[in-house]
Amino acid sequence: MPGQPSARGRRTTERKGDVRERAILDTCEALLAQKGYDAMTVGDVAQGAGITRGALYFYFGSKQEVVTALVARTVEHLWERSRATAQTDEPRQAIAAAMQRTVELWNEHGLVMRTAIDLSLTVPEIGELWKHTADLFVEAITRVLERAGIQAGTRPDQASAIAHALCWMIERTFYHASQESRENLQKASETCEHIWLISAGLIT
Amino acid sequence: MPGQPSARGRRTTERKGDVRERAILDTCEALLAQKGYDAMTVGDVAQGAGITRGALYFYFGSKQEVVTALVARTVEHLWERSRATAQTDEPRQAIAAAMQRTVELWNEHGLVMRTAIDLSLTVPEIGELWKHTADLFVEAITRVLERAGIQAGTRPDQASAIAHALCWMIERTFYHASQESRENLQKASETCEHIWLISAGLIT
DNA sequence: ATAAAAATCGACACTGTGTAGACTTTTCGC
DNA sequence: GCGAAAAGTCTACACAGTGTCGATTTTTAT
Incomplete structure (x- = not known):
């Protein structure tokens, strides 16, 4: 083995x-x-x-090990990609870029990502993998929010808590939209971007 | 049978x-x-x-039928509850009330609700049940947003689209928080409420 | 060329599902 | 309270899929 x-x-x-x-x-x-x-x-x-x-x-x-390996392969790819992405200083640009990248990710790997989410509960290994991936996203969102002037911290109106909720919003919205069509995914992305911008106080 | x-x-x-x-x-x-x-x-x-x-x-x-019946029983309860809830006119109050009710729902029935979500993909009957439940929520959120002055419509910055994203945000956030503790659930609720309020333009 | 390592196969034991038919208990009209 | 129909229960079976084992063949490296 x-x-x-x-x-x-x-x-x-x-x-x-x-x-x-x-x-x-x-x-x-x-x-x-x-x-x-x-x-x-x-x-x-x-x-x-x-x-x-x-x-x-x-x-x-086992069957689970096969799927876990598949998820690992895909998720590794995501990590690489997110590491390679240039960090922008301007929050508005950073948000737009992040959402664009996320759309591409889901278009390419939607199936495996959905599978990872579905199996997170039953296959602990996959759960870990996905949790780590989500953490990367949450961190990135938190940084952008802070740079946009949202106070750092974990209280309900502070950056970390908001970032968590936004991360789950994006995950779930993309999960559903990616099952339907690219058009829906694009539309969903714009909605999420809008809510993110509002939450960051960048638009009213 | x-x-x-x-x-x-x-x-x-x-x-x-x-x-x-x-x-x-x-x-x-x-x-x-x-x-x-x-x-x-x-x-x-x-x-x-x-x-x-x-x-x-x-x-x-079958095993699936048993679980489907269990989900149906629980979900029926949710519907009753949401029908029985008085509709408030004042958006801020309506949002607070809705979140409070949602916390109670997840505290009482979190396990079955999580199961319903997990099996939505594999058991079509459960998928239908949950979809319908989510639709009720989306509708309710949409109404509140519109009453708060958000333009009706399905464009990314309009009520219906935003309501969808907020619904998924709440579902996923509560899904995770309800696995941990009542405290986390309460905190998660406050975060979601905050984002909802901001999205409705009720706070800056 | 050859021996060790890597890869493959088919047969087996096991667990869980769903079905069938015989049997027992409950219900209800009289 | 009696007896037939309906409702409920059981054991045994057939079947799918999983994971293991030991024998055997192929590949690799020297």
């Missing part, structure tokens, strides 16, 4: 197993879109990846 | 089955709290209700 997904990453020549592992994750993602988590069986994933169930269990210990 | 949960409600004498049905739902609720949906088995529920699996299937066709 390969412990870390990319533990073999530094190798020059790629092992056969690395290819398979990727194939498994890719198949899992496709099936998740097709039939959803519950209906998707380990046999399905194995078949899609061109191996038998028995062989799949060489790579992952 | 008893079609509607309360179809036998007008009877004077209560059938044995009515008692059992309630026992099943009560046990289900207790087990949901103890072990969660996935870990909870039909056998567990039957045992808790003092019957065998076979007998339980006389009442409900």
